[in-house]
Amino acid sequence: MNIKVAKLNSEQAHCLTNCCCDSSGSRYNPIKDGDGDYIITEAEINATTNPETMWVKSLPLSTYIPLNTA
Amino acid sequence: MNYSDKLAEISEKIAKNIGLPCENAVCIMRRQGNGAQLITTRNGRTVAVNASVPFGGYIRHEGNVMVKRAQGCATHEYQTLCYAVVHKRDGDSLELADMVAAAIINSNTRERIEVMDIDRIYEEIMDEELANVQVIPTQGNLALVRVRFTITFTLLDCELMPKICAAIPPPPPIPPTDLQMFFDNTGITDPAIIAPITVFYNTAAGRSYRPKTPIFYPFVGGNADAHKYNLFNPYDTDAANRLTFFGGGLHTANGYAPNGLNAYANTYYTEIGNAVVGRGNLGYYSRTNTGSVQTCDIGSNDGANSTNIFPRVTIVMPDRLYLRHGSAGAQFVGGQTQTIRLYQCNRVSPTEIRARINGAFVVAMEPFIAQCTRVHYIAALNNVGTAQFYSARQLGCAFIANDGFTDAELIDFETDVNALMTALGRAV
Numbered sequence: 001m002n003i004k005v006a007k008l009n010s011e012q013a014h015c016l017t018n019c020c021c022d023s024s025g026s027r028y029n030p031i032k033d034g035d036g037d038y039i040i041t042e043a044e045i046n047a048t049t050n051p052e053t054m055w056v057k058s059l060p061l062s063t064y065i066p067l068n069t070a
Numbered sequence: 071m072n073y074s075d076k077l078a079e080i081s082e083k084i085a086k087n088i089g090l091p092c093e094n095a096v097c098i099m100r101r102q103g104n105g106a107q108l109i110t111t112r113n114g115r116t117v118a119v120n121a122s123v124p125f126g127g128y129i130r131h132e133g134n135v136m137v138k139r140a141q142g143c144a145t146h147e148y149q150t151l152c153y154a155v156v157h158k159r160d161g162d163s164l165e166l167a168d169m170v171a172a173a174i175i176n177s178n179t180r181e182r183i184e185v186m187d188i189d190r191i192y193e194e195i196m197d198e199e200l201a202n203v204q205v206i207p208t209q210g211n212l213a214l215v216r217v218r219f220t221i222t223f224t225l226l227d228c229e230l231m232p233k234i235c236a237a238i239p240p241p242p243p244i245p246p247t248d249l250q251m252f253f254d255n256t257g258i259t260d261p262a263i264i265a266p267i268t269v270f271y272n273t274a275a276g277r278s279y280r281p282k283t284p285i286f287y288p289f290v291g292g293n294a295d296a297h298k299y300n301l302f303n304p305y306d307t308d309a310a311n312r313l314t315f316f317g318g319g320l321h322t323a324n325g326y327a328p329n330g331l332n333a334y335a336n337t338y339y340t341e342i343g344n345a346v347v348g349r350g351n352l353g354y355y356s357r358t359n360t361g362s363v364q365t366c367d368i369g370s371n372d373g374a375n376s377t378n379i380f381p382r383v384t385i386v387m388p389d390r391l392y393l394r395h396g397s398a399g400a401q402f403v404g405g406q407t408q409t410i411r412l413y414q415c416n417r418v419s420p421t422e423i424r425a426r427i428n429g430a431f432v433v434a435m436e437p438f439i440a441q442c443t444r445v446h447y448i449a450a451l452n453n454v455g456t457a458q459f460y461s462a463r464q465l466g467c468a469f470i471a472n473d474g475f476t477d478a479e480l481i482d483f484e485t486d487v488n489a490l491m492t493a494l495g496r497a498v
Contacts, residue, residue, distance in 0.1 A: 003318070003331055024295035029317035029332040029457070041318030041332060047294070064331065 004042035005033065006059035013038035016056070022049045034065035252304035256296035263290050266493030271301065273486050279479040282351070285311045285339060285470040287448070289325040290494065297321050298335075308338040311470075316457070319449065322464075324357060324496050326449070330365060330462025334450035339470050340370075341377060341396070341441040348396055348439035351416040351471035351480075352446065353379065355491055357498045358463035360409050362388040365461040366451035367413070368468060370444035373454045374398060377442045380451075380459070381409040393434050395423050396441055401434035409463060410498050412487050418474030426480040446470060466496040 008016065008030055016028040021044055030038045041064075045056050249271050253264060267288060274280045289297045294315050303310040319326060319333030328334060341350065354367050362384045369378020371394075380392035391403040395417040411428040418424060420439055425432040448468050450457040467487060475483060491497040 003329060022294070024293070024298060024315070026294045026315040029334070031317075031332045041329060043318030043320055043329065043333075047318075 003064040004061045005039040005064045006042070006045060006056065006061055007033075008038040008040060008059070010038065016040060016053065019053060020050055021047050021053060028053075032067070034067050039064065248302065248304055252299060252301050255304050255306065256291045256299050258291050258296060263494070266490055267301070269493065270486055270490040273489075277479070277482050277486070279471065279475050279483050282473040282475065282479075283469060283471040283483075284344075285337065287313065287326075287468045288490070288494075289321075289465060289467055291321075292323045293321050297326055311337050311339050313337060313448070317460075325464055325466045327464040328449035328461055330460050332457075332460060334457045334460060335448040336452075337446045337448060337470065339446050340443060342443055345441060345472045346474070347441055348420055349417055349474035350377070350395060351414055351473075351475050352377065352395075352469065353412065353414040353416075354448070354468040355412045355466040355487055355496075356381070356410050356463045357466050357496060358410065359498075360463060362390075362406075364459055365463070366447075366459040367461045367463055367465070368446060368448050369394070369415075370442045370446045370452035371454060372443040375438075375440035375442045376400075377415070377446070378451055379413055379415045381413060381463075382406040391427065391432065393423050393425055393432070395436065396439055397423075397436055398438040398440060399436075401436055403432055403434055412484050414475070414480055414483065416471075416475050416480060418476065424474075424477075424480075426475075426484055429484065431477070431480075466491050466494070 013030040016030050018027055020027055026047060028040055028044050030040050033039045040056065042061055045059065045061075048054060048056050249268060252267075253259070258264060258267075267290060270288070274283075274286075284300075284302055286301045287297070287299075288301050291297060298313040298315065299306075300311045300313075306312050308314075313335040315326075315333070315335045317329065317333035318331065319328040319335075321327070326335070352368055356367065360382065362382050364380065364383050364385075366378050366380050369376065371378065376394040376397050378392075378394050383390055383392050385392065385400075385402065387404060389404060389406045391406045393401045393403065393415050395415050401423055408428070412426070413428070414426040415423065416425050417436070421435065421437055423432075423434045423436045425434070444452045444455065446452065447457055449461045449463075449465070451459045453459070467490070469483075488497065
């Protein structure tokens with residue numbers, strides 16, 4: 001799964017959970033990656049127009065680390 | 071004294087007692103069916119009955135409606151002090167009265183016309199209190215519009231009528247149909263989308279499955295703001311099952327593309343209180359073929375009962391279709407080779423799920439009858455309140471029905487959805 005994501009700290013993840021990213025009512029859905037860190041996807045960052053959450057656009061992107069399902 | 075008698079007496083009184091020259095006339099509107107009829111009297115005698123005006127503000131809609139002619143009436147030209155009596159239904163607005171008044175006054179000023187109850191007018195006219203009457207909104211079935219200045223007008227095919235009608239305030243907006251509201255709310259103006267959606271909508275309206283199906287998401291418009299709307303109830307509310315998208319799914323001209331990682335949509339639909347117990351249908355049109363992966367495209371699980379579709383999973387064995395509808399146990403159908411096109415997880419029987427998957431009936435025994443208490447998600451399973459088993463299959467549409475479809479309805483729905491997908495260029 002080659003998806004670009006941005007890592008979040010717990011406070012940031014809590015802030016974004018259920019928060020609208022744009023005027024359509026679409027919301028962020030922070031989840032944990034294989035390192036145990038919270039992430040949101042590049043698509044959520046690109047869709048962001050909410051003035052309160054524009055800070056997500058400055059987050060560095062990296063490739064998603066899948067959960068270890070072994 | 072009844073309405074007609076009062077009307078006649080008012081007309082006679084006005085003609086005789088307000089000092090009009092003999093060539094002047096009184097014009098009265100009276101109720102005729104769903105409209106109002108213009109009655110012209112002269113010196114107390116009815117000289118013309120014509121100009122039937124439909125009630126309720128459709129004057130502009132019909133164009134020059136004041137030119138309708140009763141048989142035998144000639145063209146008249148009047149200078150008159152005009153009293154127009156307009157019969158209105160309780161609860162209706164006064165658009166007709168206002169517009170008739172506007173038509174009448176347009177040739178002079180734009181002074182606002184009030185209305186008053188015919189009983190009040192009757193009393194005042196009989197008491198010869200004709201000037202400066204204080205009008206009040208009517209509570210009864212009759213309204214009187216009083217025009218306190220003269221006009222000149224010709225009743226039939228006159229040059230003045232188009233000018234008067236052109237100046238009539240536009241009728242109140244006709245409440246949009248759900249379909250038009252859908253287009254308005256989604257902002258869709260592309261004929262290439264409007265046409266197939268309209269065909270689908272109208273075709274579905276004539277199908278027996280339609281009353282069972284409160285929810286259909288066509289995912290047209292190419293963005294989240296458009297894709298969220300339920301075609302069959304296009305209000306931007308949870309109660310209308312407007313979707314809320316979560317996570318990083320993409321919205322394109324081909325529908326909703328979840329990412330299999332954190333994207334899903336909340337339908338706000340629960341079977342409790344909506345679906346018939348032990349019956350129902352839900353599903354989607356998938357445009358993506360995947361292998362055997364533990365991903366769910368629609369549904370929920372409350373920990374005891376479930377309704378959902380996993381189109382191709384590995385549970386004990388690979389390539390199994392996992393169906394649940396009001397189930398306490400999973401039902402599997404093996405040998406799945408693809409995950410595309412229309413899935414209908416349908417239940418009409420206490421003992422089995424009778425699904426329709428990509429052109430074929432699929433029957434799975436199901437002895438439990440229950441309802442899931444959780445809201446259904448799309449592109450993931452609502453697993454006891456948490457989104458899990460995220461799907462990456464692009465969806466051309468999704469739907470939920472409150473009752474199970476018959477075999478014929480399953481086929482009809484499949485036919486209509488396939489036609490829609492083809493017309494939208496989404497068929498796979």
